[in-house]
Every structure is written in C-alpha cells, then in structure tokens.
Amino acid sequence: MSQDLKTWPHHELGKELSNWGRWGDDDEIGTLNFVTPQKRVRAAGLVKTGRNFDLGMPFDKDGPFLPGGFRVNPLHVMTFMPSDTAQAPDGLITADDMVVMGLQAATQWDSLAHVGYDGRFYNDVPVGTVKTTGGATRNSFAKAVEHLISRGVLLDIARLKGVDRLEDRYEITAADLSAAEERQGVRVESGDILLVRTGWYQWFLEGDRAHFMGDEAGPGLDTCRWLHDREVAALALDNWACEIWPSQLPGANIPFHQVAIRDIGLTLGEMFNLEELAADCEADGASEFLFCAPGLKVTGSVGSPITPMALK
Amino acid sequence: MSQDLKTWPHHELGKELSNWGRWGDDDEIGTLNFVTPQKRVRAAGLVKTGRNFDLGMPFDKDGPFLPGGFRVNPLHVMTFMPSDTAQAPDGLITADDMVVMGLQAATQWDSLAHVGYDGRFYNDVPVGTVKTTGGATRNSFAKAVEHLISRGVLLDIARLKGVDRLEDRYEITAADLSAAEERQGVRVESGDILLVRTGWYQWFLEGDRAHFMGDEAGPGLDTCRWLHDREVAALALDNWACEIWPSQLPGANIPFHQVAIRDIGLTLGEMFNLEELAADCEADGASEFLFCAPGLKVTGSVGSPITPMALK
C-alpha cells in the first residue's frame, strides 16, 4: 500500500479512467478488446502497395542494456552443429540453437501483469497472482497474443516539433498527439494500435546505449485521458520506457505505466524502430497501416519479445 | 561428404529442383522471394470476417519434448517480482520474466541455415558459415522474418482420407495434395504459405508426448516437385518433423528437409495447431486466409519460435 494513497495524483487519475469491469470481471486483456473482428477487416483493407516495414530491434548480445542492470541482452547459443552429424551416411548437416533472454529484451510488449500499484493489477487482480514458479496466472501476455493485429497509426512527435529527435525528458502531451493528428491528417480511433515516434531510437542506431537507456522523452500523465477516450488498443514507442523518464511527479515511479496498464488496461510496447516507417508515412502522407505483432504465447509470461510488422 | 554422392536419390532430386542462383548468389531467403508486395495486397484482401485463429503451441515446461533429448522444453523464470518494489513510495508493483528455450521449441520456423548436406546449405553456402559463436552468418532466420506474411492455404489431408488423424508413417504424396485442393476447391499458388494438416497435433492435445514425438505421418520426397512447381513460399505442418518419419529411404536422414530447405530454399514450419482453423475451413468452405507469423529477429538464428495467426 502506498504511504498516503489519496494524495497521489496519478492514482486519482487512474480511478477516473479505470476500465475495470468494463469487459467483465474475468477480462485479462483490457483495451485489446477494442480490436474487434470488424476492426481487423478494416485494418486489412489498408494494405495498398504491399510494402512491409520491420519495426524490430535485433535480439542479440549487442542489445540496449548496459552491464550490471537487472535486464540483460539476449544470449544466443548453438545447441547442434553440422559437425554433430558428421557420421550421417547421406551427408546430412543440421544446426539448432537456443536463446536465454528476458521477455523484455529489445522490442517487446508489456502485458497487463507487468505493472500495478497498491497490491492490484488490472481488473482488481491481486498481486499474489504473479508467482515465481508459473509466472502470471492472470493478465498474462499469453492471453493477449492473438489480439495484436489491428490498424496501426503512427504519430510523429519529433517531426511535429521539427527535430530529429525530442529533447531529453521532453513530455509528450495530449495536445501534441492532437496536433500530430492534424498535421498528418489522420485520426486515432477505437481499436487502433498507436505508434508514437520520439526519434529516440536514433540513439541506439548510433550505438549510444547510455543515452538510449537514459533520461528520455515520452508521454506524460496528461496523455492518459486522451488515450482512454480514443479507445486506443495498444500503445508503442521507440524508446525504452514508453513514458517520460524520470517522471515529473516527485516520488512517483513510472506513473504513466501505472495508470495506462493497471487502470486503463493498455498494453504497452517499447523499443520499436519507427525510423523507416515514419519516413515513408511522411513521404506518402499515409499514417495508417495494417499492424501485426502477435508475439509469443509463453505460459505465465509478463511480456513478449516481438519483431513487429507494418504493412501499407 | 556423403559416402557415395551420386547414388542418393534425394540428392538427385534436389539437383533437379534446385533454386540456387534463381534470386542471385547472395539470396538468403529462397522461396520467400515469392511473397511479393502484390501477393501481400491480395492476401490482405482475404480478410472478410476478421476472425482470428491462433495456430501456436504454448511455450512452457509442459512442451512436447521427452526428457533426455537434445531439445528441451522452455524454461520460464521470473526475474523481477512485485515484492522487489515493496519500498516504492507510490505503491508501484512490477514483474519481469525471462525464458531459456530452443528456437525450435514448440511451434517454430526452420530457416535455410537449419539443414543441408554434403557441406552446403541453400544457395551454395558452405557449412562453415554456421559458427558456434555468432550462429548462422548466412541464411539466418533473421533475414526471413519480414517475409512471413502472405496468403495462407490449408490443405487437410486427414479429412481427405476421412480420418481424425493420419496413420503413423503415412506418406503424404503430391497426389494427396492435389486431391485435397480439388476436394476443398482451392489452388495453391506462387507465394502461398501452405499449411498441411495430418491431425497429428491431437496426440499432443491428448497429452501423449511419446506418440506425438514418435513415428509420424508427413510429406515424402514425392511432394518436393509439386511444392517447387507451385512456388510455395513456406510449408508448415501440425507435427514435429514436417515430413514422414522415419524416412522410407534406407540410410537417408530427413531427406525431405534436405531437398526442401537446401535445394528448393523452402522455409519449413513445425508443430502448428491446425485443429480449429481446419474445422472452420471445413465449415465455411474457405481454405485461404491472411497468414501472419513473422517470428523473432534473433541475430544468427537458425530457427524461430512463433505464435502464428490466420485471419479470415
């Protein structure tokens, strides 16, 4: 329990925007419920040229994490090599591999079991439902996997502001989102998967992990109501925290995550590479596309590594 | 080098069906080149009702592998728990997790670096390009990831034969594939991702791992020319080996894999759950859909875990 619950403004906001019970007491996917079959049909209809954009960060030892932290870069190891079939009469060669990785390593989804507060996750789920052995028994990403195909919309806040990348700790506001819509001639609708570009991914592309993983631009609490009202299904950014870091609210820890994930029931995506897609959207004036990033159905998982795709 | 290269019939067949050089000497994705932008546009156009089918096996400790083999079931572990933020002033709780798993654990793609013979992989790539440190430096699955969205077609061989599941070691032939097309009123075309149902997945659903991982029904060498001529982009089955096991060719090891992957350049999928999708195709008479299973862009990877989706 937080020390003085009533005084935390993000918790007050969360109460206002809460979607608990909206899709029943047993619901585990929150705003992904906005991705209806009809939504998917319309999303598929956006594919006009068949161009495909890979929005994923590679999973490998040269990933974003600095040494010594609690998240580590993926470890890829071979488990079978061509030399292991040297005796095959017909000359067979074969290879197998394995990976040791955080489900939050590189490009990823945060499920509704990832963040909560005051002992509760989304939809009044008690903290004890996440177990060391077995993982998330409620709100697991495994429940979300099939819902992550919908219309994608990109809002480019860096271009809105006329910069390559936003400044450290720039707070993206609801007004920014609306202004980006207006500039790009697109409107975020119910069931959309919203991709917000800060330009932050350029730090990673340039090899500056310390800056990429440092104080970052991102949405502030101010955007929560906007995201709630527009019925966004999932939100993804091109930085590591999916929100301004550190928070501008003293004493609060990732308050945007708290409200977005726990109260609104919003699945969040991190470390998306939006550079090429954004350039294309700017070039052709079309900021909507078929977005597809189902991830992996790992039982009890809190998150999922993904290589997301956008088809235009 | 195999003991007497000229006498192996599957290698003779492979020479005939070889796609080496067809897309240039540097090509690393083989028949996935058939998935053109135009193909993706047409595939997206197949989404009529928005119903989504999850074709994935869960990734967890209760996976298909029996103890003692070289492939093991996924190990999911929590790396951060709500108790770790007990001191957060605002009551934050959060969870993180990791996985240790073969990239061939459960539902998966085999890349063109997975199988070859006589010291060569697809497109004349030497065996030494697969390294213990770094993995596949050529033909890696990381190159394939963005190409695995296309039209999917399901051919149901079990229903063709009027059985729940095919018999152990039943060899699926080219004639079976053509007969299934005729029965279902669909024709496999260039760039399709072909899903072939044997009913084998039922052994897994029933908990009989030993049977599921044992002698199985699947395509024989006879289907290679058919798959080549139809310009299939990728092939996936609902069993563990994607081909009849053991081979009917004495002394040969997974000869279908050898020809399909190394010579034709065909990406193979394994352990797809086709039960629900097949029932739906039978019910509505539509065996085509938008298929989406991009997998994970793991640098140097030979395969990829996936949770594939079919949208109708």
Place this chain on the structure above:
Amino acid sequence: MSQDLKTWPHHELGKELSNWGRWGDDDEIGTLNFVTPQKRVRAAGLVKTGRNFDLGMPFDKDGPFLPGGFRVNPLHVMTFMPSDTAQAPDGLITADDMVVMGLQAATQWDSLAHVGYDGRFYNDVPVGTVKTTGGATRNSFAKAVEHLISRGVLLDIARLKGVDRLEDRYEITAADLSAAEERQGVRVESGDILLVRTGWYQWFLEGDRAHFMGDEAGPGLDTCRWLHDREVAALALDNWACEIWPSQLPGANIPFHQVAIRDIGLTLGEMFNLEELAADCEADGASEFLFCAPGLKVTGSVGSPITPMALK
C-alpha cells in the same frame, strides 16, 4: 504466519533448539561456526592413505528430476567450438561451454536462506531479505562457502539395519544415529560434517528416478536435538530431501528442514553418493575423514551445486 503457531510441535521444538543470537545477531552461517581452525587442523590430520572419494552426482541432462516439475536437470551447452578458430594461423583450436542449472540440481548444499517459517529465516532474518533480483541478501550460501572443509563422519544406517537401502518412509531416529556410532566405533563431535547413508542413492544408480524422487527414508524431527547437542556443523544425506518424506506430522511441510535450517542454523546437503565411501569405511573400520565441499560463491545464492570429496 501459520494458522495456529503455538500448536505446531516442530515450531515448539525449534524454539527449544534455537541457535539464534548464539554467534551474534549478524551471524549468517549458523552451525558452520563450529568449524574452527583447530577443527580443520585435526581434520587434515585424518588423511592417512591419500585415497580420495568423489561423492558427487554428475551434472547433466540425465539428472534426477522428472519432467514438469519446478526443478529441472542441468543444461550444458557449448559456446565456442574448435571450428570457430578455423582461421587461426597457428592451428589453434579451443572450446568453451556454459550451463543453465538450478543451484539445487544434483548434489548440493542448502544454505540458511533456503527454508524458514512464519516469515523468518535463521537468526531472525525477515522473509523480505530474499529478493527476486539479487537473491538472498542475508544467509546466502556465498557466506558459507569457505566453511565447508572439516572432519567428515559417515554413519551408515542402512548397514546398521542390515539392508541395502532403507524402506520407503523409514524414519531415522536419534537412537539410530547413536547405534550407528556404536556399531562403527566413531563419535560425532562439535564441528563435524555428518554424512548419513540410507542407501537411497542406489535408486538413482539403477535409473529409477521416480523412486529416487519419491517417498523416502530420512531423518525425522526426533534427530534434531541429537544434531543440536552434538554440534554438528552440516548434515548431508544420499537422498533428495535430507529428511523422511512425506513428513509423519500431518499438515507439516519438510518440518525437519524448518527446524534444522531456520532454528538450529544447520546447512543441509542432498543427493550425496555415499556408496563407495561407505563400503570403504566398512572395510577399514574408519568412518572419519577430511571432508571438502566448498561449493560456488554465487552472490545472493540460496544453494550451491557441489562435487564433494572425502580424503582418508
């Protein structure tokens, strides 16, 4: 908190035998304090012939654990192979490897952070000192590692009872320990590391994992006072639980562990292979030796894999 604390007889016993505070409020190693420098000098003096006995179970995929449980057998993987140095001008070949394993896989020590009750570990350490990230911040095995060299004494309860191995669920009593001392002509003293043989390891050697990991013979609560009074430094058995399983006390979970580890502060060892050593002790009539099993200093660890050695 247990439902009705006062009524649990093992907790009453624990209170009587408690060593909390005996070596100061900051002590983290409990009865390993009995292993004094003088004790080590005398233990070294027991080496008469230089014969060495390996008491370890191999660490590999064919370990004791059945599939589906929360403990899994070790996974050993190569990370560097001779083929990776194929370009070395001077013909260098080299190999490296890694392991994924539970610190409780195969032969192992349980530290004082492994088991407690009513929210407390040994020496009044609160449950929250074990963290998901960082592990045991108190009572970690890392603190114990240098103390696990002392005089070892083997008591062979199977031979005492005239059997190859004890019956399932046979409860070893204090009287058994004393009788074994008398039969073998040895007396357990302060600072000894006591090895108690049930013959159970034979189930593993015969490949019967299910029996090995099943209901087992082992010490009951009755032995706690004896172990406490004799000032045993550490206790190890040749079975998986180091105590009779299941407990004969209805509703109690590994009550011997609870009292031994939490209250007495006794480090426990499991899955020791005592077969060869016991035969030698029987043959030469000497049941004491220099025992050495320091284990690994893994920061925050709760246990340690070991390959223990006995020198006579």
Place this chain on the structure above:
Amino acid sequence: MSQDLKTWPHHELGKELSNWGRWGDDDEIGTLNFVTPQKRVRAAGLVKTGRNFDLGMPFDKDGPFLPGGFRVNPLHVMTFMPSDTAQAPDGLITADDMVVMGLQAATQWDSLAHVGYDGRFYNDVPVGTVKTTGGATRNSFAKAVEHLISRGVLLDIARLKGVDRLEDRYEITAADLSAAEERQGVRVESGDILLVRTGWYQWFLEGDRAHFMGDEAGPGLDTCRWLHDREVAALALDNWACEIWPSQLPGANIPFHQVAIRDIGLTLGEMFNLEELAADCEADGASEFLFCAPGLKVTGSVGSPITPMALK
C-alpha cells in the same frame, strides 16, 4: 592444420615437452596424475593453524566480462520464492535459485579439452571428440574433478619485482619462477598445484574491468620447460588468460595454453584472488599449503567454475 606447421616455435617446443602416452593412451588428466595419494597425505600435513583462504571471485552480474564478448557474466535468478508457499498451513517459506553461466565465468579451471592445435587435443585426441551436443567426450573436466586437491605453492612474482602488480605485458620467465622460489624459500615439486601471483587481480578489485581483461602480464613460453621438469600438476594465475597477452610470438594465439594444455597436459586456472593469501605467505614465510578446488563434475564440460580454498 596450421599453415606451415614446422616453423611454429611453440609447436616445436610442445613436441619436446610432450607427455602424450606417458600415463597410457587413454589418459585424460595429464599432469594431474602427479597428484598421488602420497602427495595428498603430505599436503594435508601442511595444515598447521587451520586458517582458510578463499581464492575465488564472486559469481555474479558484476563479473569481469565487458559487454559484447563471447563470454558473459553469470546470471543468477530465483526460481522459487517464499511467496510461493504462502498457503502452507505451517507457515513454511522456501527459496530456490538457478544460474546461467559460462563454465569459464570468473574463477575457473581449463580442462585438457579446452585448447589444442592442428586438430588434436592432449594425448592425441582428435578435434571431433568435442561435440556441440554432449560436449567433450574426451579430456572433460569431469575426469579431473577429484584430482584437484594437493599441495599448493604460491610464487609471488610481483613481490619478487618489488611492485604492487606487474606491468602490462610483462613476461614471466623460468628465471623469475626460480628466483621467486629462492626469495620465498620454497621449492616446487612433483604434484604441486602452483599459484603464480602477478598482482593483476587488483585491477578487478578496483573495478577497472577494461584493464583487468586487457593486455596482461603472465608466463611466456619460456616457463613451459620449467613447469614440465618440475612436474607441476596444475597452474593457476590471478589474471584472465594465465599467460602474457598478447603473445610475443607474432601470429601465435595463446601459445602458452597450446603447449601447456595440449602437449604437457597441464590443467590451468584463471582469475584466482591471491591477494590475501600472498600477504599471509609473506608475513609468515610459509608459501605452501593444502590446496582444494575440486570444481563441478559437469558431464562433457570443458571447464569448471570454482571457489578455491587454501588451508595453512
């Protein structure tokens, strides 16, 4: 095969010093054969005061490896937490953990399967005996584990030279070893486990990983004959490579390893913390002790993590 075998001076030296066949064609432990039972008896007799020195580096995420290399620091994860037994009627709490680590992470032994040249490991073992699945089928560390208890002797080259730590790339010579013996009044004998101090470990203690893992002082090829003639059983240093790095022989890769491991059959130890032990040896004038570092019996292993102990 190296490009011009006859011209490599370290291979010429290796031929001269070869112990192949000395202990039979099936021998897999090389100079560890010098550790006879009699040797162990005499070693145990060295324990006079019972003081124990822990020579190990902690195994954890803050280990010596810089990011991006093929060796990574250990990853310790909890697999069972007290919260997982919240329902236990008697209040039981318990914790379990696991580790993902290179067997060469932190303080470790290199087995005779670790390094060779020209397609052969120690005792004419072909390169193909190291398999990706299964590891080292010959010369595995699992064979060595019980032999790593013997007399230990410390030679302090840093103190010999009057410095805290040797300069980068200082080459330790046979003359240095003899001079250190003379200064310390000790003589290295058959079956000894020799610890050579460079002072290099101080870089690690100071947190300068880049320097610790960089160009280092260590034995050159010149010491091989000395080590061979003295019948050293195993050699360990306080740096990462156990030899001068980079080699002073142009084009040669870790040539000391090649001769020592492959030709002499000498087990090598790395990253030993000799600081405290060396100070004690200097203070009391006794440079010999009972050395004990059996390591882990991992089937097929090439190396082993250890926490070595020295008893005086």
